[in-house]
Amino acid sequence: MSGGKTRKILLFLILTTTITSSQGKNIGTFWAISDLHHDFTYGVKKEPESCRSVIPYTQLGMFGDYDCDTPWIMLNQTIYSMKQLAPDVDFILWMGDSVMHTRRDEALTLNKTVNIGTIRDITNLIKEAFPEVPLIPTVGNHDFFRDSQTSTAMLESMSKVFFNETELHTATFKKGGYFSANVSPRLRLLNLNTIYYYKRNKNVNPTTNVDPADQFDWLEKQLQLSKKENKKVFITGHISPGFSPHGLMWFYSQYNQRFIFLVQQYADVINAMFFGHDHKSSFKIITTNGKGSVPVFIVPSVTPWTYTYNHNPAMWLVNYDREFLGDDVKIREYFFVFFFSLSQSYDNSIMAKVRISSDIIKPFSDQGDVVAWLKKVRLVARLQHVDDVASLLPLYLEGDALALYMEMEEEDQGDIDQIEARLKQAFADDAFSAYRKLTMVRWTGERVDVYANKVRQFVRLAGFEGAEMERLTKLAFVMGFPDTIALRLRQAPNVEALTVGELLARARVLKSTGDESQNVVAAVRTPRSVGASPAKSGPRTSMTC
Structure with missing residues (x-):
């Protein structure tokens, strides 16, 4: 990316419809998402670990950057956009790769x-x-540690996250990461662990282990059973057979040949395959000789992380015929677009104006954080290139807040600074109230990011700034946890030098594992010693999907 660009955020939903229409009358719908790659250091560390080049956090957009993996706010936006667009789907295909790429040795950040x-957070x-x-x-x-190296121990842990232990398919998942699911009377999903066949997986040897975890044998038996029961099959997995778009x-090759042979043998049973x-x-x-052909669909990624091209976060909504009277499917691709604010060296006429849906700003009455709400109004106004924020803001006032605005002098109603000052005076906590709430705030099981923001909000409203704000936020953040977690955080090496962001990352790990793990590896490194050279921007690191 050019140094003349300032990275900004995305909030623009586009729809494109492709493939073919389903011919049947009993139409089902499902979502397909893949490669979410959540970077939990984005917005926390000064240089997020997933970014292919060293990028200061001040240059990164709130919702993401083409050089980096997905921040939590983007994941949340994606999943809840799916819910808004189509909440009553038959099922959701999630094609794997929840864990981020890493610019450096993955062991410095992951374990x-x-x-x-x-994986648990996204689930x-x-x-x-x-x-x-x-x-x-x-x-x-990327869900395995280390990357691409299959592990039955990790499959056991993933099974506890994904499934209720009473579900029938947990046995095959624990054994090899594969299972079947009957999602309708005529449709069976065969979900495979194709990481066994991946060239980067050094835990398999195609010469000596012709069928890792007995998955090929299981797949053939499931296809035979489906044919006998007159069911159609969707095969799903993460990595697809054949050649990628990159060639x-x-x-x-041995696994690829066997996989293709099986598909050709049962092409009359397999309706479609989906991978990421x-x-x-x-x-x-x-293609086959006489048994038709099988389409292999590659689901796009949610992460914008650039492999060989810029990619906008996307997800598929798929229509299919539940009775399979026709073989066609209909795929709609929804994707988000990143917009960049360009320097004066670029022609500004190429910039599209972003239209933000009105439901992004929720009406304000007299409840909630008025300071945060006012910041959001400013942000949306800036994205829409609205200069007259004083005219925009009252459209989202209700109840007591609207009544207060209506009582203002007409001249003050045209001054956004006056409007904000009156709203803060009426609805924001004073320093004493904020400090009292700060002393009572406790972590109650919510996401630690949400809890940290709550603590930081009360510290700010109590009038603390700069180093005092950072220190008090850190103390309140740690001591608001249950004793077991708070003690573990206080015992972190060089804890006095850790920032709130670094403690937050560590707390996320402790929350995800519970108190039973006594050997949690820190999710962040302790700060460099005084005098150490800061990281310098350099060429983009070669990283793999």
């Missing part, structure tokens, strides 16, 4: 516990938004 914690987010919708999770190569074959990994919408066709 088995951290990876499972990330909880999806299930909170879609509590009644079956979730079909797939194992991605690469991800599979070991490539970070790009695409499709392939596996």
Whole structure:
């Protein structure tokens, strides 16, 4: 990216419809998402760990950057946009890769516990938004630690996150990360762990281990059973067979040949296959002699992280015929677009104006954080290039807040500074009230990021600034946890020198593992010693999907 650009945020939803229309009358719908790659250091560390080049956090947009993996706010926006667009789907296909890429050695930031914690956070987010919708999770190569190295111990941990232990398919998932699910009377999903076949997986050897975890044998038996029961099959996985859009074959050749052979043998049973990994919408066709062909759909990534091209976060909404009277499907791709504020060296006429939906700003009456609400109004106004914020803001006032505005002098109603001052005076906590609330705030099980923001808000409203604000925020943040977690945080090496952001990252790990783990590896490194050289911007690091 050019040094003349200042990275800004995205908030613009676009729809494109592709593929073909379903011919049947009993139409079902499902979501397909892949490669979420959550960077929990984004917005926390000064230089997020997933970014391909060293980028100061001040240059990064709130919702993400093409050089980096997905911040939590973008994940949340994606999942709840899905809920708003289509809440009553038959199921959700989740094609794997929840854990971020890392610019440096992954062991500096990740470990088995951290990876499972990330997977758990995203699983909880999806299930909170879609509590009644079956979730079909797939194992991605980055979900393992180390990257791409399959591990039955980690599959055991993932199974506890994904499934109720009474579910029938937990046994095969624990064994090899694969399972079947009957999602309708005529449709069976066969969800595979294709990381076994990935060339970067050094825990398998295609010469000596022709069928890792007996998955090929299981797949053939499931296809035979489906044919006998007159069911159609969707095969899903993370990495696809054949060549990628980059011209690469991800599979070991021996595994690729066997996989393709099986698909060709049962092409009359397999309706479609869905994979991720490539970070790009695409499709392939596996042809046969006399049994038709099988489409292979590649679901785009949610992460904007650049592999060989800039990519906007995207997800698919798929329509299919539940009775399979016709073989076609209809895919709608929803994606978000990043907009950049360009320096004067660029032609500003190329910039599109962003239209922000009015439901982004919730009306304010007399409840909630008026300071944060006012900042959000300013942000939306700036994105829409609205200079007259004083005319925009009253449109979102209700109740007592609107009554207060109506009582203002007409001249003051045209002055945004006067409006904000009156609203803060009436509805913001004074320093004494804020300090009293600060002494009572406790972590109650919410996301630690939310808890940290709550603490920081009360410290700010109590009138603390600068170093005093940072220190008091850190103390209140730690001591608001239950004793077991607070003690673990206080015992962190060089804890006095850790920032709130670094403690927050550590607390996320402790929250995800509970108090039973006594050997949690820190999610952040302790600060460099005084006098150490700061990181310098350099060339982009070569990283892999």
